[in-house]
Amino acid sequence: MEWEIVIGLETHTQLSTQSKIFSDSSTRFGAEPNTQANEVDMALPGSLPVLNKGAVERAIQFGLAVGAHVAPLSIFARKNYFYPDLPKNYQISQYEIPVVQGGSISFFVDGVEKTVNLTRAHLEEDAGKSLHEDFTGPHGESSTGIDLNRAGTPLLEIVSEPEMRSAAEAVAYARALHSLVVWLGICDGNMQEGSFRCDANVSVRPKGQKEFGTRSEIKNVNSFRFLERAILFEARRQIELIEDGGTVVQETRLYDADRDETRSMRSKEDAHDYRYFPDPDLPPLVIAPEWIEQVRAAMPELPRHKRERFEQALGLTAYDAAQLTMDRDTSDYFERTAAALPNGQAKLAANWVLGEVSAALNREEREIGACPVKPTALASLIARIIDGTISNKIAREVFAAMWSGEQGGDADAIIEARGLKQISDTGAIGAMIDEVLAANPAAVEEYRAGKQKAFNSLVGQVMKAAKGKANPQQVNDLLRQKLG
Amino acid sequence: MPLHNEFDSIASLREALRARRVSARELATSALEAAHARADLNAFLHIDADLTLAEADAADRLLEQGAQAPALAGVPIAHKDLFVTQGWRTTAASKMLAQYKSPFDATVVSRLQNAGAVSLGKLNCDEFAMGSGNENSAFGPARNPWDPDAVPGGSSGGSAAAVAAGLAMGATGTDTGGSVRQPSALCGVSGIKPTYGTVSRYGMIAYGSSLDQAGPIARHARDLLELLDPMSGFDPRDATSLEACDGQKNEPGRIHAQFVSAAREFDAAGSQPLKGLRIGVPGEFFGAGLAPDVATAVEAALATFESLGAERVAISLPRTELAIPTYYVIAPAEASSNLSRYDGVRYGHRAQQYSDLGEMTSRSRTEGFGPEVLRRIMVGTYVLSHGYYDAYYLQAQRVRRMIVNDFQQAFAGQCDVIMGPVTPTVAKRIGDNREDPVADWLADIYTLGVSLAGLPAMSVPCGFGGSGKPLPVGLQIIGNYFSEGRLLALADRFQQATDWHQRKPELA
Secondary structure, three states: OOEEEEEEEEEEEEOOOOEOOOOOOEOOOOOOOOOOOOOOOOOOOOOOOOOOHHHHHHHHHHHHHOOOEEOOEEOEEEEEOOOOOOOOOEEEEEOOOOOEEOOEEEEEEOOEEEEEEEEEEEEEEOOOEEEOOOOEOOOOOEOOEEEOOOOOOEEEEEEEOOOEOOHHHHHHHHHHHHHHHHHHOOOOOOOOOOOEEEEEEEEEEEOOOOOOOOOEEEEEEOOHHHHHHHHHHHHHHHHHHHHOOOOOOOEEEEEEOOOOEEEEEEEHHHOOOOOOEEOOOOOOEEOOHHHHHHHHHOOOOOHHHHHHHHHHOOOOOHHHHHHHOOOHHHHHHHHHHHHOOOOOOHHHHHHHHHHHHHHHHHHHOOOHHHOOOOHHHHHHHHHHHHOOOOOHHHHHHHHHHHHOOHHHHOHHHHHHHHOOOOEOOHHHHHHHHHHHHHHOHHHHHHHHOOOHHHHHHHHHHHHHHOOOOEOHHHHHHHHHHHHO | OOHHHHOOOHHHHHHHHHOOOOOHHHHHHHHHHHHHHOHHHOOEEEOOHHHHHHHHHHHHHHHOOHHHOOOOOOOEEEEEOOEOOOOOOOOOOOHHHOOOOOOOOOHHHHHHHHOOOEEEEEEOOOHHHOOOOOOOOOOOOOOEOOEOOEOOOOOOHHHHHHHHOOOOOEEEEEEOOOOOHHHHHHHOOEEEEOOOOOEOOOOEOOOOOOOOEEEEEEOOHHHHHHHHHHHEOOOOOOOOOOOEEOOEEOOOOHHHHHHHHHHHHHHHOOOOOOOOOEEEEEHHHHOOOOOHHHHHHHHHHHHHHHHOOOEEEEEOOOOOOOHHHHHHHHHHHHHHHHHHHOOOOOOOOOOOOOOOHHHHHHHHHHHHOOHHHHHHHHHHHHHOOOOOOHHHHHHHHHHHHHHHHHHHHHHHHHOOEEEEEOOOOOOOEOOOOOOOHHHHHHOOHHHHHHHHHOOOEEEEEEEEEOOOOOEEEEEEEEOOOOOHHHHHHHHHHHHHHOOHHHOOOOOO
16 A cells, blocks of 8 residues: 655744743853743742743744734643643643744755645743753762753744655755744754754555544654654554554654654653643733834845745746755855846856855855855856856866865966966967867768767867867857868 | 830821831831730741841831931831742741742832831731631631631731731731732721732732732721832733723822822812712622621611712622632632642652652642642642633633623713622631631622722721621722722721721730
């Protein structure tokens, strides 16, 4: 039987506010345990939460960026469950009425565009951390420590519809979402520090079946690679289970990266009754249209708008435009390069950024911000292709030299020093052609007998004689003339 | 006898303090002695002479400025042990927090301190403010100064008892379903619960967050004004505190100005100062459950208002009885979640014996909480549970909105204020309802609706009842939102015409 995988993602993005969502303590990562927890974060008696407007504004930005409905009124609710690193023993979240409703994310998978709808995105607070390992109590006994520095860190939980059909799609979605929140500056995107965490809801069904299969929720996936592996493992597990006559049970599973497998954490039967109810400490979150407009005005140009502009105003292909708008630094790099070139040459700039530049960056595992060839330098190189000084092929050689800093990374100086200037002197090319024709009478005969192949071979001979520096178009034209 | 009892009001005490005829230290010293002498009342839970005297000395230094000194400089008060304090322990009268000390002061505490008031310590109450008789205190019941065998009411029982016994000029209380008004009534003192949102809840240990509101208890309306005005005001640390009250900035001075303007209005009306005032009297407040002695005293009070020119209007608050189940769904629901933080992990009582995490939490809580708190946590957990939420919690919220509408309908056309009893009976004897907790719940019938609606309301002494020793009866005065100043001015008129608030229990 042919199986289809159905995936929906719930992504916790840590919002980039200076202070916590309901208190004024710092959200900085990596401080000494419990040094960034005040009376609110520690849930001391009498403390009360006060909403951080910065977190709301980041949620609004996200809502606008994905074309969602930003709710004029949303409600904070308490999600009640006991756990030692959850100081109030309830989490303040949004339940029935979230701040961001709907919206969608578009991205490319294997060159094909895919759009995934979002169900919602809601604001909530993070819990603290339990330190089980390497922790000893005051008398040296093995013990569990609680670090509340993270407690109260603002999160935007972004929930997708179950619209992804392969692990590759899920990863592409997660990457697109990641680049969007980083683009907007609402999340630092640091996955090692847990700023961007995905839970995957995975189910399988026979291809063609309408109803969804029973899903399991995989938690604790903190890299794109693990996300892909976890989904692949889980889908295979479910398919094998069903093919062996078993049934999938609804449960929460934990991904173990070391063993590359998912393990049952708790089943639906053990699921908590969270006893959600509206938090009486927090009035409904009211977002007036003026507030939304204020936020919109302060936002960077959205990737999808940039994409449209790249396609329509600069004439790029949809694919190139999408690739260039995966992150803000790349699009900035591209725009600065294109801006330094004559109008109509953006396509060439895009080819270079997505081709040579990105290949070199990948090879050296560098971010585009740390690219040794700056946009203006790249533009001066491309300009030499446009004006016929060098061929595209020679330009690659120049680029490599620029990358390693030769001649201070100056394209013209490298071309000069290496003598790479294209020969466009008709006389010099004519002389070389004459030599080649004299040395290859057989080929000349064949050409005259109508064999196109012979012509190509003659062009190759001329280029070889010119050490690649002759202008290929000129060579063609002159050769044809001389063969009359 | 504490020195402050020689003064019949905070205003006259202030005059003496500013004239340096008496010092804050003298007042504090004598008040602390009296508190020790009346330890039998069990009104105080924590006294620390050093802390109090340090505050008194600071007040004395401020008083050197004479008329420039803060309004309450040197005035001895005390706080319900539900307000967190940096100096004194804060226990919420619970074993759970028996040793707890807060790293910060409640806003109410710091505001009164900034106004110069000197704190004598922390007052007994029902555990986490859950109760109507102060019998649910882990540190034993407080006693009613009128009869030590009677309850002082609750949950702010210690506050009312301390003021009634003359141990403090005033005290802070909290009112979730009547916890300021009811003990004030049963102890023969005056108390006011302001509109929800006028006083900050920051640092007030939460019971039912959508209902909890702090208010002062004192001998009479003028002293209540002295305490409530500086307590009130927007607090950026409490998201439910209001920035504005009916278009006016919520800040100290608002209630005072309203009082002054109402008092002037009454003065200008001459011999019929309350002419034109329509008093709504809900028939539901005078039903079968109301004891005759209470009814008689309340009727007499209404007659006094009529003699002052007010008009009595019969109104209906049809959901008065429904307020009981509504309140006892919403308040426990919120409490079950508010009290989750007491788990023995970070602070508070932790069980000695446990085998795992779950057991540590459940044992710590079972041991740390008293029976009434456990009962309400269980009720609250139940009504929020999957499958019951709609039938209980949501339904209660619907009824709550209807109750709000009932009051608004009355205020819209029928009356300016609503009056009636605070309690169905005078104070019960300690232990009477021990086997029947629901009887206590039912006795909250006249105060719960106001709390659910978030309206301001007060209790003023209006007579005595009881079969043995005379026990006080309170009159409840309910106003529309943000009418605290006007209510106090009305109560003040009543107190100019009566002397119930001047009666003092015989010293046992």
